[in-house]
Amino acid sequence: NAGVTQTPKFRILKIGQSMTLQCTQDMNHNYMYWYRQDPGMGLKLIYYSVGAGITDKGEVPNGYNVSRSTTEDFPLRLELAAPSQTSVYFCASSARDGSTEAFFGQGTRLTVV
Amino acid sequence: TQLLEQSPQFLSIQEGENLTVYCNSSSVFSSLQWYRQEPGEGPVLLVTVVTGGEVKKLKRLTFQFGDARKDSSLHITAAQPGDTGLYLCAEQIYNQGGKLIFGQGTELSVKP
Numbered sequence: 001n002a003g004v005t006q007t008p009k010f011r012i013l014k015i016g017q018s019m020t021l022q023c024t025q026d027m028n029h030n031y032m033y034w035y036r037q038d039p040g041m042g043l044k045l046i047y048y049s050v051g052a053g054i055t056d057k058g059e060v061p062n063g064y065n066v067s068r069s070t071t072e073d074f075p076l077r078l079e080l081a082a083p084s085q086t087s088v089y090f091c092a093s094s095a096r097d098g099s100t101e102a103f104f105g106q107g108t109r110l111t112v113v
Numbered sequence: 114t115q116l117l118e119q120s121p122q123f124l125s126i127q128e129g130e131n132l133t134v135y136c137n138s139s140s141v142f143s144s145l146q147w148y149r150q151e152p153g154e155g156p157v158l159l160v161t162v163v164t165g166g167e168v169k170k171l172k173r174l175t176f177q178f179g180d181a182r183k184d185s186s187l188h189i190t191a192a193q194p195g196d197t198g199l200y201l202c203a204e205q206i207y208n209q210g211g212k213l214i215f216g217q218g219t220e221l222s223v224k225p
Contacts, residue, residue: 031211033213035215042117043213048212049210096211
C-alpha cells in the first residue's frame with residue numbers, strides 16, 4: 001500500500017530556477033494538501049484541494065502554484081525559486097472533512113542556492 | 114488564523130521519566146489532533162480529540178482535551194528512547210477542506 005508518494009526526495013535549485021514537486025496518492029482521497037516545514041516552525045499550509053479542479057490558498061501561498069486535474073495527483077510548482085523557499089515540503093491527503101486522519105508523504109527536502 | 118502554542122519547544126529526559134507536553138489556543142478548537150514525526154519522515158497521527166474533557170490513552174501516552182476545548186496535553190509515562198521525535202498538535206478546520214493548523218512542535222529526546 002503506497003499511500004502518499006512524493007518525488008523527488010531531495011533537490012538543489014539555483015535562484016531563479018523553477019521546478020515541480022510531484023505528489024500522488026492511491027487512497028482515492030478527495031482532500032490533498034501541501035505544507036512546508038522550517039526548523040522550529042511546525043508545518044505551514046501552502047495550498048489545499050477538496051477535489052479535482054478545486055484548489056485554494058493556505059497560510060503561505062506566495063511563490064507557489066498548484067493544480068488538481070485528477071483525484072490522485074496534486075503537483076506543487078515553484079516559479080523563480082528564492083532562498084526563502086529552502087524548506088522541507090510535505091504533501092498529505094485525507095478522506096473527508098472533519099475528524100479524519102491526514103496521511104503524509106515522506107517529504108521533499110529543497111535547497112535554493 | 115488560530116495560533117497554537119506548544120510548550121516546551123525542546124525536552125531532553127532520561128529513559129523512565131515522565132513528561133507532559135502542552136498545546137494551547139486563544140480560541141476554541143473544533144477538533145485537535147496529535148501527530149508524531151520521526152526524522153526524515155512525515156507526521157503520523159496519534160489521536161484525535163473532539164469533546165471537551167475527553168481523555169484518550171494509547172499505551173503509555175495519555176491525551177487530554179480541556180473542558181473549554183482551548184487546550185490539550187500529552188503525557189508520556191516511563192518514556193523510552195523509541196519515544197524520541199517531534200510531537201505536533203494540530204487543529205483540523207471543518208468546512209475548509211479539513212486543513213490542519215499546526216503548533217510549532219515539541220522536540221523530545223529520550224536518552225537511555
